[in-house]
Amino acid sequence: DGDVFKYYADGEWKKSSSGKSVAIVNPTTRKTQYKVQACTQEEVNKAMEIAKAAQKQWSKTPLWKRAELLHKAAALLKEHKALIAECLVKEIAKPAKDAVTEVVRSGDLVSYCAEEGVRILGEGKFLVSDSFPGNERTKYCLTSKIPLGVILAIPPFNYPVNLAVSKIAPALIAGNSLVLKPPTQGAVAALHMVHCFHLAGFPKGLISCITGKGSEIGDFLTMHPGVNCISFTGGDTGIAISKKAGMVPLQMELGGKDACIVLEDADIDLVAANIIKRSGQRCTAVKVVLAMESIADALVEKVKAKVAKLTVGPPEDDCDITPVVTESSANFIEGLVMDAKKKGATFCQEYKREGNLIWPLLLDNVRPNMRIAWEEPFGPVLPVIRISSVEEGIHHCNASNFGLQVAVSSQGTSTKQLLISDAMETGTVQINSAPARGPDHFPFQGLKDSGIGSQGITNSINMMTKVKTTVINLP
Ligand code: G3P
Numbered sequence: 001d002g003d004v005f006k007y008y009a010d011g012e013w014k015k016s017s018s019g020k021s022v023a024i025v026n027p028t029t030r031k032t033q034y035k036v037q038a039c040t041q042e043e044v045n046k047a048m049e050i051a052k053a054a055q056k057q058w059s060k061t062p063l064w065k066r067a068e069l070l071h072k073a074a075a076l077l078k079e080h081k082a083l084i085a086e087c088l089v090k091e092i093a094k095p096a097k098d099a100v101t102e103v104v105r106s107g108d109l110v111s112y113c114a115e116e117g118v119r120i121l122g123e124g125k126f127l128v129s130d131s132f133p134g135n136e137r138t139k140y141c142l143t144s145k146i147p148l149g150v151i152l153a154i155p156p157f158n159y160p161v162n163l164a165v166s167k168i169a170p171a172l173i174a175g176n177s178l179v180l181k182p183p184t185q186g187a188v189a190a191l192h193m194v195h196c197f198h199l200a201g202f203p204k205g206l207i208s209c210i211t212g213k214g215s216e217i218g219d220f221l222t223m224h225p226g227v228n229c230i231s232f233t234g235g236d237t238g239i240a241i242s243k244k245a246g247m248v249p250l251q252m253e254l255g256g257k258d259a260c261i262v263l264e265d266a267d268i269d270l271v272a273a274n275i276i277k278r279s280g281q282r283c284t285a286v287k288v289v290l291a292m293e294s295i296a297d298a299l300v301e302k303v304k305a306k307v308a309k310l311t312v313g314p315p316e317d318d319c320d321i322t323p324v325v326t327e328s329s330a331n332f333i334e335g336l337v338m339d340a341k342k343k344g345a346t347f348c349q350e351y352k353r354e355g356n357l358i359w360p361l362l363l364d365n366v367r368p369n370m371r372i373a374w375e376e377p378f379g380p381v382l383p384v385i386r387i388s389s390v391e392e393g394i395h396h397c398n399a400s401n402f403g404l405q406v407a408v409s410s411q412g413t414s415t416k417q418l419l420i421s422d423a424m425e426t427g428t429v430q431i432n433s434a435p436a437r438g439p440d441h442f443p444f445q446g447l448k449d450s451g452i453g454s455q456g457i458t459n460s461i462n463m464m465t466k467v468k469t470t471v472i473n474l475p
Helices: 041-058 063-079 081-092 096-120 162-173 187-200 214-222 237-244 268-277 293-309 327-342 390-398 414-423 457-463
Strands: 007-009 012-014 021-025 032-037 125-128 139-147 150-154 177-180 207-209 229-233 250-253 259-262 288-292 361-364 381-387 405-409 428-431 465-473
Touching: 007 041, 007 187, 021 187, 032 081, 032 187, 041 150, 041 177, 041 207, 041 214, 063 081, 063 096, 063 162, 063 187, 081 096, 081 187, 096 162, 096 457, 150 162, 150 214, 162 177, 162 187, 162 229, 162 457, 187 207, 214 237, 229 237, 237 250, 259 268, 259 293, 259 390, 268 293, 268 405, 288 293, 288 390, 293 361, 293 381, 327 361, 327 381, 381 390, 390 414, 405 414, 414 428, 457 465
Parallel strands: 150 177, 150 229, 177 207, 229 250, 259 288, 259 405, 288 381, 361 381, 405 428
Antiparallel strands: 007 012, 007 207, 021 032, 125 139, 139 465
16 A cells, blocks of 8 residues: 555565554644554564664674764755655644754754764773772773663654654664654654665664554563663653563653743743743643742733734644644643633633644633643643742642753842752753753753653763673783
8 A cells, every 4th residue: 555654674664564554643634644554563573683683783883984874864864854844744733844943953963963972982981990998900990881782762742753863863873773663643754754864874674663553562662572771752651661661771751840930030021932932742841830929910911912922823834833733632631721710710811722723821820729730731721820939839849740840030149049949859940941951962851750861962872871891800
């Protein structure tokens, strides 16, 4: 069936023996846009076997050659940005400009990874025994970083390209092979991205891209004995994976409830701009504003004025607010809104929804008894909780089961900002900006249910390697 995109394994594009496909529904039209192969467990086994063999050869390939191939893939990604971006628009309703940015950022990430890899993987340590009590100078220890083996990469729908390459590039530069399971929505963009790696000339079998239903191959992949490391970005599924996975390193980013704490001395214009800029379907969106009572009215007015200027509509028109990814996501968001309504939140706009498109909504006077105070809408709905002290804001954030990022807005002294930062139980604290993952070489990590391990280019490369030592015992 020529309409179904093939999956990628052993350096070739293949049809699944299942004869079945998975439909990708365009969030805007709510009609099937593309179809991908529904791969079988047998096909997963085969990809794992090939990945294991290919990795053995790849780990012997000189580091500079691995870097050279990654640079080629980065250039190809940028060359094919229009085609890949078009898929992002159709599959996940990402606004057109943001879709192109995702691909360009991905190319930059791959190049940076190649450069960072040749630096940090090209160095080892030399230790001498006599620094530890009781030892003579009779042992020399040499350390090097070796690959883990086969990395399983599972990116989320909201960055199917960027959060795939942020796993693929570190894995490959470090000498690992890679099996990619893209999200269903975003799978075609991911297949096109993988095509760039294919064109760059990576060895056969080193990279596979297996598409299919999570219910059929999800657990099979994550519990597969051939997997030596899992890098996952997504939602609650990550918690389930961590409970079932074997004794392999895990790197996980599982969402958050990032707060923006706004103090009396904040630059309100800057805060309002940051809040608006970082909305919607990203782990690091501002998902609750904790505003000091004294400035809350002014802040809400400014945000309201900015919300009124947001364009709402299809991603092709590059609207600010586009449809959320699925009908069930839209229903979930609506559930949070209705709960807030029932419990007396102030609606700054009228709630409006058409299909998967939800108009931006600011909810003021949200109270801790409302679901929206704690749950992650992953859509254009923003609650404002009024606080009477900074401690109250810190307490609200730390009471969350998430711990990704928090933004603190205050023009006060750096001592005050650092004291607040110190009290926050999150992986990152942003001072006078909004939560964000990038720049992509910065460490990125969540505490509590927000994740395991740390990402960012350097941390990912290190995480996908093991230290190996050779000890020379002198006569
Ligand atoms: O939602 C995924 C998360 O990694 C956010 O990335 O670049 O939007 O901060 P970014």
